[in-house]
Amino acid sequence: MTESVLDGRNAIVTGAGAGIGRATALRLATGGARVLVADLDAEAAENVAGEIRASGGTALTVAGDLSHQEVADEVVSAATEGLGGIDILVNNAGIMDDLSATADVSDAVWERLLRVDLTAPFLLTRAALPAMLEQGRGSIVFTASEASLRGSASGTAYTVAKHGLVGLVRSTAVMYRERGIRANAVAPGGTATSISVDPTGSPAGPTALGNYAANIGRVAEPSELAAAIAFLASDAASNISGAILPVDNGWSAV
Ligand SMILES: NC(=O)c1ccc[n+]([C@@H]2O[C@H](COP(=O)([O-])OP(=O)(O)OC[C@H]3O[C@@H](n4cnc5c(N)ncnc54)[C@H](O)[C@@H]3O)[C@@H](O)[C@H]2O)c1
Numbered sequence: 687m688t689e690s691v692l693d694g695r696n697a698i699v700t701g702a703g704a705g706i707g708r709a710t711a712l713r714l715a716t717g718g719a720r721v722l723v724a725d726l727d728a729e730a731a732e733n734v735a736g737e738i739r740a741s742g743g744t745a746l747t748v749a750g751d752l753s754h755q756e757v758a759d760e761v762v763s764a765a766t767e768g769l770g771g772i773d774i775l776v777n778n779a780g781i782m783d784d785l786s787a788t789a790d791v792s793d794a795v796w797e798r799l800l801r802v803d804l805t806a807p808f809l810l811t812r813a814a815l816p817a818m819l820e821q822g823r824g825s826i827v828f829t830a831s832e833a834s835l836r837g838s839a840s841g842t843a844y845t846v847a848k849h850g851l852v853g854l855v856r857s858t859a860v861m862y863r864e865r866g867i868r869a870n871a872v873a874p875g876g877t878a879t880s881i882s883v884d885p886t887g888s889p890a891g892p893t894a895l896g897n898y899a900a901n902i903g904r905v906a907e908p909s910e911l912a913a914a915i916a917f918l919a920s921d922a923a924s925n926i927s928g929a930i931l932p933v934d935n936g937w938s939a940v
Contacts, residue, residue, distance in 0.1 A: 691920040692717035696769040698761060699723060700752055700810065701779030703730025705879030706829060706915075709908035710776055713916045715743035719774065722765045723747045726779070744769070752779055752806040755813070762813045772817045774919045777807035778829040782881050783841040787894050796843050803847035808854055811869075818867055827918045828855055828871040829911070830930055835873055835938050838898035852930055859928030868927035870918040875934025876905040903935040 697714045701707035703725030711721050715738040723738075725731040728749035735745035746768045750757035765772045780803045783795055807828055818824025833839035834848040851871060858869035914933045917923055932938040 691922055692719040692774075692916070695719040695773040696765060696771045697721050697774035697776065697919065698765050698772060698810075698814065699776040699778060700761075700806075701725055701829075702734055702776075703727045705881060706874065706877060706908045706911045707776070707778040708734050709912035710778060710915045711745070712737060713909070713912040714774065714776075714919065715741065715745065717916060717920070720744040720769045721746075722761060722769060724752065724761045724779070725749060726751055752810060753801040755809050758806070758810040758813045761810060762817065765814075766817050771821060772814050773821075773824060775811065775814045775818075775824070775826045776829070776915055776919065777810060777826065778915075779806065780829060780831075780881075783844040785841040785895060786843070788842045791841070791843050795841075799843035799847050800850075803844065804850040804854070807851060811854070811858060815862070815867070819862070819865055822866040824867045825919045825923075826858065826867065826869040827915050828869070829915070830855070830871040830873045832873055832875045832932070832934055832937055834871070834930060835932065838895055840895075855930065856928050863927060868918075868923070870923070870926060870929045870931065872911055872914045872918065873930050873932045873934065873938065874906060874911050875932070875937040876902045877908060877911055878905050879908055901937055901940040903937050903940075906933060906935065 697719040699711040702711040702723040715721050723731045723735045731747040735747045738745035748761045748764050830851045831848040833845045834852050855869050855871045
């Protein structure tokens, strides 16, 4: 992909304070995009925006919990008013569950996982679409998961939330395909970020998943996910919509 593919594009990246989101924000900025860095962690968001500005790029931040509509609305306002529009939306922010199996999933884990990993991307997509539709162009990329593709990559709540994202990607891709909007997802396998759970935290987790963990393969660097997200976000992927792209060193092929 040439650097100019993203020149002048306005991009929102959620969960951009760390891990895959941070790598994506930096990658899009390097490609010439102006970036709205959104994260729960205000200091982390400022640090990433500072990195982008130090390299000559343009970045703004919004700090807050994206599972609330008012934070999603603030992100959209900041992008439209502060950057000048929304060409790219990367719905990346997410949390892990405690690897609990169906009978052991607490109400708290279920509600929070569905809220952060599924409802939040929906809220922001819904809020951002009018600006994209007005300009007749928009690329939305979701960070799904190996757990979007199979039942053996995490606990039940995370697996359900990430499977739900696949529906959001496909429905959005179909509903807006005649209006210049593309929606896709990457499905990371194991990736070296700070997202983690204590595997001893839930007796149902390691027991149920232990036999499958051997298939995970090489753990990816966040930059490897960022490269795939930047591709899907760009015009280089102009005829790709509704795709769920595994970035997992072949785990999903096992
Ligand atoms: N790391 C992996 O192995 C892996 C594998 C598959 C999928 N994923 C997915 O990749 C995405 C990014 O995860 P990561 O590994 O980079 O994790 P990470 O913990 O390094 O980064 C996630 C970022 O999202 C932010 N965040 C969390 N909840 C938020 C909320 N409610 N509102 C706003 N920001 C919030 C965090 O503050 C953090 O900066 C997630 O959707 C995750 O499910 C990760």
